[in-house]
Amino acid sequence: MNLWHNFHYAVAMVLFCIGLYTVIMRRNIIKKIIGLNVMETSVFLFLVSIGYRKGGIAPIHGPGADPSRMVNPLPQALILTGIVVAVSVTALALSLVILLYRQFGTLDVSRLFREEEEEAG
Amino acid sequence: MKRLVSLLFIGALALLLLYVVSRMPPMGEPDNPTATRVVPRYLEKAEDETHTPNVVTGIILNYRGFDTMGEVTVIYCALAAVLAVLGRERRGRIRDYVELSGLPSSVIVRTMVALVVPFILLFSLYTIFHGETSPGGGFQGGAVIGASMIIFTTIYGLHLSSVKVPQRFRSPLEGSAVITFFLVGVLGFFGGGNFLTYAWPRVSEGLHPALVTWLTVLVEVGIGLGGAMVLISILFAMVREEGADEPLA
Amino acid sequence: MSGAFKHLPIMMITLPMLGAALMPFVSYLRREAVPWVSALFLVVSGVLGLLLAGRIPPDGCVGYRLGGWEPPFGIELKVDFAGYFLMMVVCGISLLALLYSRLYIIREVEGGKITAYYVLFLLLSASMMGFVVTGDIFNLFVFMEILAISSYALVAVTGNRNAVRAAFKYLLMGAPSSIMVLLGIGLLYSATGTLNMADLAARVGETGYREVLIASFAVLVLAFMVKAAIFPLHLWLPDAHSIAPSPMSAMLSGLVVAVSAFAIARIAFSVFTVHSWGVVGTTLDALAAAGAAAVLFGGIMAIYQRDFKMMIAYSTISHMGYIVLGFTALNPEGLTGAVYHVLDHGIAKACLFLCAGNFIYRKGYRRIDQLKGAWREMPWTCFAFALAAWSVIGLPPSAGFISKWYLVYGNVKADRVPYAVVLLIGAILAAVYCFRIIYYMFFQPGEEGAWRDQVMDAPAGMLAPTWALSLATLFFGVFSYLFLDSLLKAAASLLA
């Protein structure tokens, strides 16, 4: 069955959902950011697995390296960009967390937003 | 209730995604669309066209160089974003908040760090300059430099590291990755090609391989330098705890 | 296009990037120069764009191969007329908002962050320009990320607690959606093996992995719906747009979400082209339904707001629905309406937010009922507001009328009369919330002491961009004939 054969993808998808769950349900904002990173990583896993090739070798030319056996280098290149993006978003998110913590003294999202409702009402 | 709904939603999403996975091309087969389209050319011709044995580097810097320009812009953007949120340390006033950082640590740790950091820096240089023949590259090298500064800062404190990498040295270099890319890109026009063309058609045939290699290395260095400075600046902005005790608002 | 002119689009995109990269240096030398130098880069970029005028064939597109690699191996910019048009829109509105920022932002942002503000501003406009013309789907993602990160940060730039909270909310919805875009691109890549949009369009028709394609389209649309704040996924927008500093609200509300909405159209038409509409039709139908709901929901919520920036933000939600309803009509008229609506919505919304900024700058007022009698003290701002509101409602001869005409016409032509009626109801709702404010400003006596009897409007440096935008709504309405013919052709060729 294809799902079994594609279990890398399946794992990536499950990780994706776990990450999404963390982002949505966790109340601690740092955990939310961890969830975000899990989601990102799952997509990287997914993309890298797309580039996998049975019995493939690293895509570096050199003695004994046969181009027809190399794994797909394109997803790797994309992932490099993706990682940088992920790092950037995480950096920004963490600095927002620092500021939020300084101002509210809490990391609990329900308390952050409860206060908002009180201020509005 | 909200929990249940979310769980149901995510469960449904997971099932759908798994269904899609089961309909995807089988992983690793040589006749997948991913393996038959576009990529064969990279694998076969990359060495001749980009003069880098490492195909990944060839793709990053040459075939898809513009993506990488975007990528360095993203990291630069992240720096600007962090600075916009947290603020940059002020010039000259760095002593005020130095004592807050820097972990108390033993002489052994301090000595070890002092000994190891130069080697880490050396390794980062290797990573940068060897990017085109082996795994590695500008950004990875920059990240290693950044990591070395993280170690240094945690042990020796912000003050000393900000003396080692002062702001007047750092801030003009933060954009160097983007600037290098831009310059190399524009040089492509004058060489008779398009933006980011490394193999200038106007320059005589004999020069091509060397030119491409040198431009690649130039870009790598730019990325490494810029990336490192950006990471260090982000680090400093986050470590800085000016007036952290009392909530601002 | 030949000669040096073919390099102009890429220079338009990269020059602001270079400017952003140079800005720390400029700031190090002389901090006061930062706004002017940033503006200079956008001006140069805009001038380069003007040089391109007339060189883009309306019924086709100019490809630009980065690094000289032929597609699908390298990245390609595809500058069609619609993309060029939007680039100019982005450039113009950004420039005006940037000029406006110079005086405004020193009030709200502490000194050390101002350079970062301008860096982000330049990156935001550069990324939007790249976003609308890129021909590579992964490149689209990269630009989208620059766009997203700079907008998260710019919402929080004032550092006040509500702003940080709004920015975090924005990030919590925006970042997962970015990841979903990447997931969608991964799915698309796995089924086709290519990333170039034109090549994808060719491959999508012949590949056998239908489910993967549908999933990828659905994921992409869902993700961009968050970015464009289309109805059920709009939760982040009202806070973020109303709390951000006003020139930033102008950018976010006028351009960022609209450009994201346009990205859906780009993906639908340039990647999943005509022959796969059957496959992705249901998604587009669902999207259209969401758009219709957005029009009504945004309009009704806008009526009930007390804070005028909040009201403008809800109005944006409503107008995103317009754009979606425009291009989901799947005919050139509807698409033209959508593209023109990006223009006029951008101008009008930016103008409204700048006017709101003027009120906040002078008086610190944010509530709608505080605007009663504002006309006596700030007539110029009030007039600019009225003109922009005119366009938001879609009354002739403003630009809003032209786009509304095409949106409704496109929907009638696509045999979607209910959606056309929804659009008209949206216009009525817009009239309700806009005329209320106009009425307060001009015809209602103010509270005692709320407004002085003598004219004391915002400084000229802020009024000038505001007025430039409000006159632009008229200009693009009266002189719409200069663009519409080409836009219709471009839309037709995008759909072909």
Next chain:
Amino acid sequence: MPEGATKSVVPLFPVLLPWISLLAILLMPRKAPRLRLWLCFAGSALTFLVVILMLPGVLDGKTYYFKLASIVEGLEISLYVDTLGYYFALVLAFMWMLATLYSISYIDHKHNRFFAFLALCGSFLIGCAFSRNMFTYFIFYEMMTFGSYPLIIHEETTMARRAGYKYLVYAIAAGTVLFFAIIANYFWGGGVLNFEKWGLLSLETASRAALLTIFFTYIAGFGVKAAIMPLHGWVPDAHPAAPSPASALLSGVILKAGAFGIMRVIFNLFGIGLMKELGVHWVVAVFACITIVMASVFALTQDNLKRRLAYSSIGQVSYIILGLAMVSRDGALGGVMHLAHHALMKACLFLCAGVILVKTGKKNISEMRGIGYQLPVTMICFSVCALAMMGTPPSVGFISKWLLGSGAMQAGLPVYVVILLVSSLLNAAYFLPIIYTAFFRWEGDEEGAHHPKLDFSAENDRLMMVPVVLLALLVLVVGIWVTVPGFPYSLASRVVNLVFP
């Protein structure tokens, strides 16, 4: 380019000239308010002059055309002067000039705003009259609609605000419906909205259902302005709230813009042939009849003079609609002519009401006992026009009613004649008491006191009296010398000859 039209810039002048007034207001120094107002008047007078100068050409059957902009193929903003458009433009330019003159001494505060919007509305209305297609018409029409809002709430009283609010609600809703109608017409009618032919749509190009949709959305959209019941709600509030010259224009011209739109729809877009084929004009006629009778009944119950006049206007505008809906030659002629006739009469009545308000401060009819002795000239003019409204010969009112009655006979529906007669009776019922109160009642008359002496001293304000007297004279003159070139008949008969070949 329409067939046989002369390309000419002339149509542009009347549209642009009122902007001179606007510029005058904006640029003139604050110290010379009087001069500014006279410049405004000069702008409107010049507009009228230019329109008059076009008369010989139009009577020769020439048409003028000027393209402003072409949005896309088949959709352009252009000016086009044909007989019907010219007819409307002539009426409104004349009314505009008199209203501006009258306003100079009537409006006592916020001159700038009032005159600016007065000029703007004038420009937009002439744009309406000279539109070449429905698209252009709509653009000018909407601008005119919202431009007249400040005129209505000029007094800024609570009543004016409420009336203005109501006006906006109706205007926005109507504009939306109209917008949809035009889009439907553009799409289902084959992408053409032009006015230069007499009947553009046909059952070959569009299905019956589509045509009916287009027709009724048009009627609903224009019906709000033309105050067809039940879409008339804003009129009785707006008229009393607005300053008198503005009410005169509202009922003299702005209401007619709706009726004129319906004329364009029936004559130019659908054409008489198609109207007969579709056979739905009776629906419009029924609504018009209901409006005529009901409005008169409502008018009877009003004590506020301007409110009574407002209801009267509602009824009278429906005469025009009824004339069009008869789909007969004389009916159409009567309808078209009534547009001008009613404008003359009703504008005069409203201006008289304005004089009464300014000189005596009285708004309600019950307070006006003996007012004919305080303001004799005004009240004589008022009486002339009121009698004309009832259809007394020799006056313009008689001409209209005669033609309408004759049209009803041509259409084979004498029931319309009955309606007209009933309406005339009702007109008499609400106008005669005013005249009676003004001249035959006075303070203390029940105790046998002698009637007061005629007193001309209150009417020394020439700026206000000239328009009133001029209009009252015209009501008689146009009613007697009907066929003078330039008077309504000369133009309206040309139109009708074209519509009914």
